[in-house]
Amino acid sequence: MVDRPDAGAPVRDDRDDGAPPRPPAEPRPPSMADVAARAGVSHQTVSRVVNAHPSVLPGTRERVLAAIDALGYRRNSAARALVTRRSGVLGAITVGGTDYGPTSTLLELEDAARAAGYVVTVATLRRGDEASIGHALDRLLDVGVEAVVVVAPTVGVAAVLEHVRASVPVLLVSSWVAGLQGGPRPVGVHAVAVGQQEGARLATEHLLAAGHREVVHLAGPQDWFDAQDRVAGWREACAVAGVRTRAPITSGWDAADGYAAGRRLLDEGVPSAVFAANDQLALGLLRALAEAGVRVPEDVAVVGFDDEPGAAFYSPPLTTVRQDFAALGRAALETLTAALAGGDPADVVLTPQLVVRASSHRPS
Amino acid sequence: MVDRPDAGAPVRDDRDDGAPPRPPAEPRPPSMADVAARAGVSHQTVSRVVNAHPSVLPGTRERVLAAIDALGYRRNSAARALVTRRSGVLGAITVGGTDYGPTSTLLELEDAARAAGYVVTVATLRRGDEASIGHALDRLLDVGVEAVVVVAPTVGVAAVLEHVRASVPVLLVSSWVAGLQGGPRPVGVHAVAVGQQEGARLATEHLLAAGHREVVHLAGPQDWFDAQDRVAGWREACAVAGVRTRAPITSGWDAADGYAAGRRLLDEGVPSAVFAANDQLALGLLRALAEAGVRVPEDVAVVGFDDEPGAAFYSPPLTTVRQDFAALGRAALETLTAALAGGDPADVVLTPQLVVRASSHRPS
DNA sequence: CCATATAGTCCTCCAAGCCCC
DNA sequence: CGGGGCTTGGAGGACTATATG
Known part of the structure; x- marks a missing residue:
């Protein structure tokens, strides 16, 4: 129901000086001044209305709202950001293409961000090397994000974070402690995660409790913090049970890698x-x-990790570790808002959950 | 390697009038003026340097770059957007959570956008109802996106697009013609898609060619254009072959829906x-x-649609229809840049490809 | 050819003004 | 006559574009 912008607009009294005729300016979106003129108030009053400031008479507000509606006005976010120093935009870097974990995390993060009045600008990288992450980060900072979330971080982020020097808060969705061993954490860098190590332990303990005397680990790429953590959890559980481990089979994250590893095991x-x-x-x-x-x-019991949408329908249905991505997204946003408010929020580690299905039912 | 912003900065000659002492202003990021002062040039010259304008002496450029580096300056995107009327941001609305199709499309779109110098702000919706899409669109327009891409549209977008009134170009990743039957397309709305109907026809023809006398269709939610198109393609192929069709089994997009449908068929x-x-x-x-x-x-031949990452490893490996999401993303971006340049690009329809695997091998 | 000054972008904050009781 | 609620005008804010030295 938006009228044409100039319908009924008051005629502007162009000064009749000898100035050269302006070029036929391309249709500019209506500004606050336009709304003010139409409503017969000052631009400041319009600002008050759009920002829900209390001191505006109901009648005035009505007139202004009518003018806004008639002109199809929307406030100029650039001008607003310029003066408030707040863009309302968060940046998110994800690594791992269409993989379920990063995708879900991003989805839930965006959901939480929207609820908090933010909008999320993304950089979805296929590879987590230093250069890619560096470029992505640069881009995001260039468009003025207020904070950056790095989902599914790889070791490449460590070096990059040194470079950023905390011009905005950075949130790693990853277990930090296990990730960047050694170096102190840069200020302004926070972390939230689902306990990957704990999840791996749960999975391994489940198999060991069923009587298996050896659990082979099919590991993810070791430049991913999460993959490292899952190895650690598996190793820990085996050690506690006094079970020997062969070296994990390392590969990518894909089914094709799992298939290749299976052939090798065979x-x-x-x-x-x-x-x-x-x-x-x-x-x-x-x-x-x-x-x-x-x-x-x-003959073989199998446990996975993620509980992706199809897992319950594999042959056989897959026992796996479920992560509460919704809670993760919320935690991420809470941490970020706290950091933006000037606080120094503590890291959050959520608890994963084992989902037992047919693939691990019977001990040997 | 970023020095502290004020290291070695020239002292500003505060005017000595009786003005009240300013509050200890919170550390402001360096501005162009700061860089200019440090380099001993005007801010305009700095602008020239950062925008790679030719008319700057090499020596001057060096000094300016050094100052930029020393201060850790980055240009203020808000101020830039304010004056150029260009934010460099595209908005993307996706529906369908973590589903492979929308996710891949978004990924590739973002990739293409990045290559073209844009950044993508997302709204990832779970449901494609009118209200959700409307809100998402509003948010995106509020933050000043230059154009909006709607990925995996549902019928809800039709009504919404009326409302937008083309304040920015809108691109539907969907077969438009099949989607919004009837009403004329709003100006400024474009479409790119992989031919869903053609893909469904390919799949159905493949089964019919193998000698099957009936092909049952397990359809997606009918408020999705894509789901409608796949039904149409299936129906068309059956009609051409002179094969009768039972009503398709309609459901959601999930494996659980497929399982339920399977039980029903049994x-x-x-x-x-x-x-x-x-x-x-x-x-x-x-x-x-x-x-x-x-x-x-x-006993039964099965064909799917999407060729998602695991499909080759299902039991049995799944015959399916592959969509070239990378090409789709590129086409989307080309269309959008053309539209932003003032053109009226024609719709693009890409060709899908049948991938034959074990699930459809033997005719009855 | 290179550099500077000046105007303009659209908004929010601040101080001051109006009005009416 | 003075105060609170409502409104106004003007000063930035960081940048680009258009003349001007």
């Missing part, structure tokens, strides 16, 4: 239990085992 | 071929069939 000797670092790896593994006629869970 | 009578509207539906269907001891492809 060659080298199939263990009775495998903990895969994510569900896609587990899916590929399941496929390799099925092709070889190895039964799951009768 | 009750009502299992056809020899099923075309599922996406891979997750097919996955759920495969699971239901496997549980009932129905073999795929021996």
Whole structure:
């Protein structure tokens, strides 16, 4: 229901000086001054109305709102950001393409951000190398984000964060402690995470409790903090149970990697239990085992990580570790708002949850 | 390597009038004027340098760059956007949570946008109802996006687009023609898509060519343009082959929906071929069939849509329709840049590709 | 050819003005 | 006549563009 911008607008009294005729200025969106003129008030009053300031008479407010509606006015975010020094924009860098974990985290983060009145600008990277992250960060800072969230960080962020020098708060969605061992954490850098190590421990303990004497780990790329943490949790659980470990099989995050690892296990000797670092790896593994006629869970028990949407429908349905991405997104935003308010919020670590399905049912 | 902002900065000669002492202003990021002062030039010259304007002496440029580096200056995007009327930001609305299609499209769009110097602000909606889309659009326009991309549109966008009245170009990633039947397309609204109807036809024809006399369609939610188009393609292929169709089984997009549909088929009578509207539906269907001891492809042939990352590793590996999301993202961005340049780019429809795997191998 | 001054962008904050009781 | 509620005008804010030295 938006009228044409100039419908009924008061005629501007162009000064009749000998100034050269202006070029036929391309249609400029209506400004606060236009609204003010139409409503017969000052631009300041219009500002008060749009910012819900109390000191405006109901009648005046009505007139202003009518003018706003008639002109189709929207306030100019650039001018607003310029003077308030606040853009209302958060930046998010995610690594890992369309993988379920990063995608869900971003989704929930954006949801929480929207609820808090922010908007999220993204840089979705395929690879987490230093250069990519550096460029992405630069871009985001260039467009004036108030804070940056790095989802699914790889070791490359460490070096990059030195460079940023905390011109805005930075939030890592990752277990920091395990990540950047050694160096002190730069100021202005915070962290929230679901306990990856704990999740891996849960998965491994589940298999060990079922009587398996060895749990092979199919690990993710080791330049990911999360992948490192999952290795650590697996190792820890095995150590506590006094079970020996072979070196984890390291690869990417994809089903194809899981399939390749499965082939390798079939060659080298199939263990009775495998903990895969994510569900896609587990899916590929399941496929390799099925092709070889190895039964799951009768011959091999398999556990994944993520509980991605299809996991309950794999063959067999996959036991896995679920992360509460919604809670993670909320925690991320709370941390960020606290940091933006000048505080120094503590890190948050959420607890993951084991979801038991058919792929791990029977001990050998 | 960023010095503290005021290191070595020239002392400002505060005027000695009786003005009240300013409050200890919170540390303001360095402005162009600060850089200019430090480099001993005017702010305009600094502007020239950062915008790679030719008319600057090499020596001057050096001094300015040194000052920029020393102060850790970055240009203020708000001020820049204010005067140029260009934010460098595109808005993207996606519907469908973490589903592979929308996610991939967004990823590739962002990639193309970055290459073109844009940054993308997202609103990731779970549901595509009118209110959600309307709010999301409002938010994006409020932060000053130059154009809006709507990924995976549902019928709700139609009404919303009336409302927007083309204050910025809008791009639908969807087959428009099939979508908003009837009403004329609003000006400033463009469309790019992978031919959904064609993809569905390819899938159905593949099954029919293998000798199946009936292809049951497991459809997606019918408030999605894409779901409607896939139904149309399936129907068209069946009609051409002179094969009768039962009403498609309509549901959501999830594996659980596919599973439920599978159970229903098991009750009502299992056809020899099923075309599922996406891979997750097919996955759920495969699971239901496997549980009932129905073999795929021996007893039932199954084809999906999307070729999501795990599809090649389902049991059995899934025949499906692949969409070139990278090309889609590029096409989207080309269309948008053309529209922003004042043109009226024609719609783009890309061709999908059938990927044949084990799930459809044998005719009955 | 290079550099500077000046105007203009649109908004928010601050101080001052108006009005009416 | 003075005060509170409502409104106004003017001063930035950081940058680009258009003349001017």
